[in-house]
Amino acid sequence: MSFLNIGAVNRVHIHYAIQAFASAAGGIFILAYLLKAGVPIPVALLFQAGVVALRFGLRPFTLPLAKRFGVKPLLMAGALIAGVDYPLLALVDGPGPMLWALCAFSSIGYLLYWLCYHAYFAAIGNADDRGGQIGVREAAVALVGIIAPLMGAWGLTTLGPTPTFWIVGLIQMLSVIPLLGLPNVAVKANVEGPSGATRMGLGLMVADGVFASAYHYIWLIALFVALSESYVAFGAAWALAALVGAVSGIVLGRHIDMGHGRRATYLAYGAAAIVVALRAGSLDLPWLAVAANAAGSFLVAIVTPVLMTPVYNMAKASPCVMRFHIATEGAWDVGCFFGCVCAAMMAWAGLSLGAPILLGLPAAAALTLMLHRYYGPPRPA
Numbered sequence: 001m002s003f004l005n006i007g008a009v010n011r012v013h014i015h016y017a018i019q020a021f022a023s024a025a026g027g028i029f030i031l032a033y034l035l036k037a038g039v040p041i042p043v044a045l046l047f048q049a050g051v052v053a054l055r056f057g058l059r060p061f062t063l064p065l066a067k068r069f070g071v072k073p074l075l076m077a078g079a080l081i082a083g084v085d086y087p088l089l090a091l092v093d094g095p096g097p098m099l100w101a102l103c104a105f106s107s108i109g110y111l112l113y114w115l116c117y118h119a120y121f122a123a124i125g126n127a128d129d130r131g132g133q134i135g136v137r138e139a140a141v142a143l144v145g146i147i148a149p150l151m152g153a154w155g156l157t158t159l160g161p162t163p164t165f166w167i168v169g170l171i172q173m174l175s176v177i178p179l180l181g182l183p184n185v186a187v188k189a190n191v192e193g194p195s196g197a198t199r200m201g202l203g204l205m206v207a208d209g210v211f212a213s214a215y216h217y218i219w220l221i222a223l224f225v226a227l228s229e230s231y232v233a234f235g236a237a238w239a240l241a242a243l244v245g246a247v248s249g250i251v252l253g254r255h256i257d258m259g260h261g262r263r264a265t266y267l268a269y270g271a272a273a274i275v276v277a278l279r280a281g282s283l284d285l286p287w288l289a290v291a292a293n294a295a296g297s298f299l300v301a302i303v304t305p306v307l308m309t310p311v312y313n314m315a316k317a318s319p320c321v322m323r324f325h326i327a328t329e330g331a332w333d334v335g336c337f338f339g340c341v342c343a344a345m346m347a348w349a350g351l352s353l354g355a356p357i358l359l360g361l362p363a364a365a366a367l368t369l370m371l372h373r374y375y376g377p378p379r380p381a
Contacts, residue, residue, distance in 0.1 A: 026168030078112030145242030153235025209335020261375030
């Protein structure tokens with residue numbers, strides 16, 4: 001399997017695994033911590049909507065920076081800035097100026113990080129092994145996700161939020177070490193012809209943004225509330241979920257590389273519809289919510305290769321990977337903003353959080369239709 005060869009891709013995998021450890025030990029607790037700090041559920045959802053809205057507004061300013069410095073320095077800067085978010089989070093004590101300062105600062109770090117990460121990964125990978133490469137990455141994320149949520153929960157309950165989030169922030173910053181010495185990816189000053197994303201690339205990302213808002217952000221709040229706002233139970237639920245999803249991404253990723261993208265799409269998003277419905281109906285039964293969360297980890301491991309294989313391959317085939325991802329990441333922000341604002345309105349109206357989670361169903365249907373068109377019939381053996 002050539003995609004397992006030691007090289008730039010695998011060093012990026014190591015970086016991503018360290019970043020994922022920080023995310024699983026601290027990032028999944030951000031919205032939970034805001035609730036503990038006295039932020040109402042609708043305001044917490046608007047906080048997340050504000051992060052993606054600011055990212056969308058700031059995104060055009062990244063292109064001049066990328067032309068000047070290339071992609072990798074901005075990726076490293078984003079990882080470092082994102083590490084500062086965690087100490088700032090510990091200062092939030094309810095709705096107020098610190099919450100919205102955190103919102104603004106978070107948008108900068110994660111704008112640079114995710115935009116440049118996707119552009120860099122698209123540029124250094126290869127199309128023939130793309131599904132397997134993504135599968136290995138997601139399996140590594142699942143493996144570190146087994147222990148990291150338990151450590152985060154232990155830290156928050158024994159050490160307290162300030163030392164825990166400082167440690168997590170440091171781990172996030174240390175993720176840049178594997179990137180040192182890797183080649184940069186230059187961004188052309190000008191390109192001939194269309195330089196942005198295709199209509200399909202934009203459509204996929206809008207739909208995935210809506211899906212992510214329901215399936216991830218709204219669910220983070222819903223699960224925490226269902227588990228009586230216990231950090232320990234919440235961390236244990238995510239550790240169990242990571243254990244379930246540790247190997248599934250590699251299997252499906254290689255299935256895509258062998259020419260079975262449509263079959264993988266039906267499996268991934270058929271399962272997605274089932275898990276979304278299960279999550280929406282599980283909030284009154286904590287054991288069922290934990291089971292739905294575990295099923296979700298398996299789902300992320302199989303959905304990510306199905307979705308991101310065409311996105312990365314379209315980016316690499318485009319005249320400029322950076323411009324492609326500026327457009328598609330902006331489309332994702334639009335979808336996620338829509339989902340979070342809809343959820344906040346439903347929460348203010350007194351509806352159960354199960355209602356906005358169901359926004360994932362039409363999003364999954366739209367993704368299935370677009371990916372069916374992209375993958376085409378299976379390749380001959």
